[in-house]
Amino acid sequence: MISTHGDPMPKHIVSGLKYLAAVNLTKQGHTQKEVAKRLGINRSTVSHYLNGRNLSMRSIEIAKVITELCPRDFLLLTYALIQDIDKTKTIVKSCQKRKFKASVKNSCIGCGICIDSCLMKAIKLDELKAKIDSKWCCGCLICVEMCPTNSIEIEEVEY
Amino acid sequence: METTEVIEEGGNITVERAGEETRKLLFNNGLCAACGLCEEICPVEAIETNPTGAMIRTEQETSKITIDEGKCVLCGMCSSICPFQALDLQIDGTSIKEIPGYPQLIKSAEIDENECINCKACETACPQDAITITRELPKRKDLVTGEIEIDKDTCIYCGICEEMCPADAIEITHEEPTSINPVIASDINVDEDKCVHCGICKRVCPVDAIMQVCRICPYGEYEIELEPEITGTSYIDPELCVNCGWCQEICPVDAAKVTKPFEGELILDEEKCQGCETCVMVCPCNVLSFPKPEKVGDKPEKLHKDETFCIYCGACERSCPVDAITVKRKSINYTPTKSKAWQNAFESLTK
Numbered sequence: 001m002i003s004t005h006g007d008p009m010p011k012h013i014v015s016g017l018k019y020l021a022a023v024n025l026t027k028q029g030h031t032q033k034e035v036a037k038r039l040g041i042n043r044s045t046v047s048h049y050l051n052g053r054n055l056s057m058r059s060i061e062i063a064k065v066i067t068e069l070c071p072r073d074f075l076l077l078t079y080a081l082i083q084d085i086d087k088t089k090t091i092v093k094s095c096q097k098r099k100f101k102a103s104v105k106n107s108c109i110g111c112g113i114c115i116d117s118c119l120m121k122a123i124k125l126d127e128l129k130a131k132i133d134s135k136w137c138c139g140c141l142i143c144v145e146m147c148p149t150n151s152i153e154i155e156e157v158e159y
Numbered sequence: 160m161e162t163t164e165v166i167e168e169g170g171n172i173t174v175e176r177a178g179e180e181t182r183k184l185l186f187n188n189g190l191c192a193a194c195g196l197c198e199e200i201c202p203v204e205a206i207e208t209n210p211t212g213a214m215i216r217t218e219q220e221t222s223k224i225t226i227d228e229g230k231c232v233l234c235g236m237c238s239s240i241c242p243f244q245a246l247d248l249q250i251d252g253t254s255i256k257e258i259p260g261y262p263q264l265i266k267s268a269e270i271d272e273n274e275c276i277n278c279k280a281c282e283t284a285c286p287q288d289a290i291t292i293t294r295e296l297p298k299r300k301d302l303v304t305g306e307i308e309i310d311k312d313t314c315i316y317c318g319i320c321e322e323m324c325p326a327d328a329i330e331i332t333h334e335e336p337t338s339i340n341p342v343i344a345s346d347i348n349v350d351e352d353k354c355v356h357c358g359i360c361k362r363v364c365p366v367d368a369i370m371q372v373c374r375i376c377p378y379g380e381y382e383i384e385l386e387p388e389i390t391g392t393s394y395i396d397p398e399l400c401v402n403c404g405w406c407q408e409i410c411p412v413d414a415a416k417v418t419k420p421f422e423g424e425l426i427l428d429e430e431k432c433q434g435c436e437t438c439v440m441v442c443p444c445n446v447l448s449f450p451k452p453e454k455v456g457d458k459p460e461k462l463h464k465d466e467t468f469c470i471y472c473g474a475c476e477r478s479c480p481v482d483a484i485t486v487k488r489k490s491i492n493y494t495p496t497k498s499k500a501w502q503n504a505f506e507s508l509t510k
Binding site for chain 2: 121
């Protein structure tokens with residue numbers, strides 16, 4: 001496994017992603033304190049971001065490209081860069097413009113594989129059946145691919 | 160998220176997947192009857208039942224089933240359907256048998272201790288040795304009453320009474336005669352805790368040295384108050400019990416109640432049967448038997464069945480090398496589940 005610890009490039013790109021997330025979260029009505037906590041940065045950094053300042057302005061451009069990738073690439077690349085599931089969730093959800101509706105067919109056997117495969121932690125088991133919270137679905141379709149009974153349907157809905 | 164498999168010596172298998180929750184499928188080879196229900200219900204074709212005939216005859220310790228960990232998704236259907244408790248899916252350490260929502264086979268075997276007379280018929284008949292009856296019998300002396308006395312001056316210490324006493328109640332202190340002490344015995348005593356006042360010693364004594372009276376005899380048919388009290392406890396090992404119903408059928412006082420998980424029909428094709436007896440050895444419920452042939456080496460006559468004991472697991476059908484057995488499972492008794500997929504899976508096992 002390649003370690004990215006102390007690697008400046010991923011860190012720069014992550015700062016770009018966090019920049020975008022901080023701006024979007026603030027637009028959605030979150031306080032600076034909340035934004036700082038969810039992204040794991042200090043409040044003065046949030047304040048810098050909100051004033052349009054970042055150490056590497058180029059990283060913001062790259063981050064924008066990442067957010068516009070297909071959902072699976074956006075999710076997996078973000079997770080690979082940041083290596084933290086909660087922050088990945090926050091960034092993907094606050095920066096993704098597309099929306100998805102997930103449904104589970106009655107053929108679901110409740111094996112729980114989708115729960116383990118979902119990086120967005122959008123799936124729970126309820127009465128031996130998977131239940132997907134569409135609010136957190138990022139449309140990566142990993143669960144659809146992993147499901148042994150082909151029981152999951154994800155549709156893109158109009159934004 | 161990776162599924163791992165460990166196969167132990169003796170054939171036990173553990174399949175594990177650790178993720179949001181840890182799922183562990185435990186297979187107990189000793190309890191498995193190789194009926195194939197797990198293979199039939201598995202939605203991802205991860206289980207294969209191995210040929211049982213050869214395994215049973217050679218008493219091999221290899222697993223009766225094979226689980227493909229690359230295919231197994233640890234859903235637990237095999238664990239829910241297994242009538243022999245050989246498979247158990249645990250989610251975060253709790254068996255799905257204890258998790259509400261998972262369908263469970265409705266099956267039970269109970270002995271009503273108030274009715275049970277501790278005769279041990281069920282213990283003897285149980286094909287899985289799952290029943291233990293522990294009984295406390297009364298002391299023999301509490302069931303009789305009488306008097307016995309030996310006139311030691313008359314007694315010649317011949318030892319006949321000692322040899323004849325059915326209760327081993329008479330003891331003679333035998334001696335090696337010497338010139339100083341020329342006797343063959345020095346004492347004779349009756350252990351009144353052992354004596355049942357049968358009177359044999361009195362009747363065999365060649366010198367009439369024994370006085371014995373039974374106090375019950377004069378009452379004739381009117382018993383005096385000496386009620387035997389037989390107490391006991393019963394235990395059915397829930398892991399070994401296969402709910403076959405032998406205990407219920409053999410119990411002379413209807414103290415055993417059994418609920419079977421499946422209902423159905425067992426059809427034997429006498430034309431096809433070659434009398435190999437594989438089914439007899441495989442059946443966990445002793446449903447099948449062959450009458451003993453008259454001469455050694457003779458082929459047994461037709462296969463005998465008693466469906467009273469059948470749970471329609473299908474182990475015999477699967478083991479028969481000439482397809483002479485058909486098990487038609489008509490219904491499965493299980494607790495309700497909201498999951499359509501699980502309902503369909505259970506129902507798919509009925510014909």
